[in-house]
Amino acid sequence: MSRMTTATIEHGQLLNIKQAAALLNVSEVSLRRWTDSGRLACVRIGAKRERRFRRGDLLAFLEEPAGSSSSIMHNQTPGADGHRASLSIEGITIDYGSHLCAFYESDLGRLKLAVPYLADGLRTGDLCYLVASREVQETILENLREVYAGVDAAVDQGRLALCDGMPSVQKIYEYFERSFVMAMRSGGQALRVLGDMAWFLDEDMGVPELVEFETRYNHSLAHQFPVVSLCQYDARRFSGMGVVNALKCHEDTFKHPFARFLGV
Secondary structure (H helix, E strand, O other), X not given: OOOOOHXXXXXXXXXXXXXXXXXXXXXXXXXXXXXXXXXXXXXEEOOOOEEEEEHHHXXXXXXXXXXXXXXXXXXXXXXXXXXXXXXXXXXXXXXXXXXXXXXXXXXXHHHHHHHHHHHXXXXXOOEEEEEOOHHHHHHHHHHHHOOOOOHHXXXXXXXXXXXXXXXXXXXXXXXXXXXXXXXXXXXXXXXXEEEEOXXXXXXXXXXHHHHHHHXXXXXXXXXXXXXXXXXXXXXXXXXXXXXXXHHHOOHHHHHOOHHHHEEO
């Protein structure tokens, strides 16, 4: 997918047909055919009636079952078309399309949710993402191997994608957008993200940049794809204000008993 500028992909911005084709990884001919048939919505502008596309419409289109032109996957009737509607964390039912945060204050607390969350995802066939510093990745993977023997095979096969962060908010947002789009185009049905958010500090970014990313992700990708996103915060590294800001960006967490998301 060709790289888009920050201005292009801001929430609510219209994309031209070339940008839309890049986002969907299809030809412009296919886009013209789908809009002419009414399968894909577009906006006509100017004297030449050129096509423009809303990002939300494109992302919703990606999640439709083949041959359908109706609703987004995670808004369908639970279990429709074989898609799982929810998963379980700490015995709590979590709907796909949820964006949650958790906090821990020890190395053991870091593993409380991370290991069972990823192990369950791999067992059920979800495409999983682990975004953390190299050191934290190795710790989580080492403990994950004790409960799921196929960890290394999952990494090799791309079922567990590893990322140790990006140098800017724009780049990490594009990473998730590109990954989710490609997963859906490849037939993916459910996604899980585990982010250990201290990597932002390791990349010399601060809480303002972290809040910018979390807010943007929360208002778009987190709720437009069949993904459960779990963002972990090391309370030893984030200030009280950093914790408060994290809570503000993860309102889905408050639908559930909050104590379950504390790694103590």
